[in-house]
Amino acid sequence: MTTTEQRDAFLQLGDHRLFTRSWTPSDPEASQRAPVLLFHDSLGSVELWRSFPEKLAAATGRRVIAYDRLGFGRSDPHPGKLGIGFVADEADSVVPQLCDRLGIGDFIACGHSVGGGMAIETAARWPELCLALVTIAAQTFIEDRTLAGIRLAQRDFQDPGNRARLARYHGDKTPWVLDAWIGTWLSPTFADWSLDRPLAGVRCPVLAIHGERDEYGSTRHPQRIAEGRGEALILPGIGHVPHREAEGALLAAIAGFLAAI
Known part of the structure; x- marks a missing residue:
């Protein structure tokens, strides 16, 4: 049975600290495989991934790294209001710093909900480093169901x-976290947001996973993500959080996909 080593670290990125946690399989070949970088959802954190990252590391034989975005979980408070371009900004400015501090070269981008959008932006922004893209319940445009x-x-x-x-x-940061989600997504200035541009720039293999009963987005999203790039996997009877509702099926799907990477 594969065991994993868990390691926590606070990384200084500019004026702020981000909390990270990694799970490294005991398999000696794990160090030769590109790690998986996880992007959490709008209310998420490292802890809210629950058992999924550790099991993903064991199932794939890859190091898995999760982190709390600035303003979330155990990372420092955000100094202001979340910017409208926050999805692309994460890929542009945070990802390269994380990779540098953690010694990451090639990687797999994997994200849940808006974290899936960040994974898409990352794959498009760093095509020479991102070997594969996995999205879980990601949105690609503003849909009535989402709102x-x-x-x-x-x-x-x-x-x-x-x-x-x-x-x-999230502790004292909870009001900010809620406003960063609800206030941003319901803002008229965010109404035209979409991932059309970064999707056109994705060059790596893609697996877009979505629950059939996702209350925050229809199956149009995984179909758009995977179109011409990979596979859309729809999980029957599952809602917006497959890593809690169907963890086993999710792990099997991702492990099977990454076995060829």
Whole structure:
């Protein structure tokens, strides 16, 4: 049975610290394989990936690295309001610094929800380094279903209990995290956002995974991501969080895809 070594680190990127966690399989060949870089969703963090990263490392025989974006989890608070170009900015400015600090050369980009968008931007921005792209429940444009889901969540987070549960992961940063998601996505200035440009620049193999019952986006998104680039995998009966709802199926799909990389 493959075991993994877990390691936490705070990395200084400019004026701010980001929290990272890596899982390295005991397999001696793991160091020869490109690691998987995980991008979390709009309310996510390293901890909210739960058991998925460790199991992904074991299933793929690759080092897996997750990090809390600035303003999230155990990383430093964000100094201001989230910019409208935040999805592309993550790929442009944060990813190269992370790779430099962590000694990463080639890598696999894998992201959930808006993190999937960041993975797409990363694959397009760094084609010489990104060997493969995996998206999980990613959105590629502003869809009515996405906005309806966010408005419903906005009402749900009026409940102090729901906000308290989120605060277990983000602490005092929770109000900022909620505004960074709800305020940004519902803003009229974000209404024209899409990933058409970066998708046109993706050159690596692609696996776009999506739940059939995803409450934040239709299956049009994985179809657009995979079109002419790879495979769209629709998970029957699954919603927006496949790594919690169908972890085994998700792991098997990604491991099978990456076996050829």
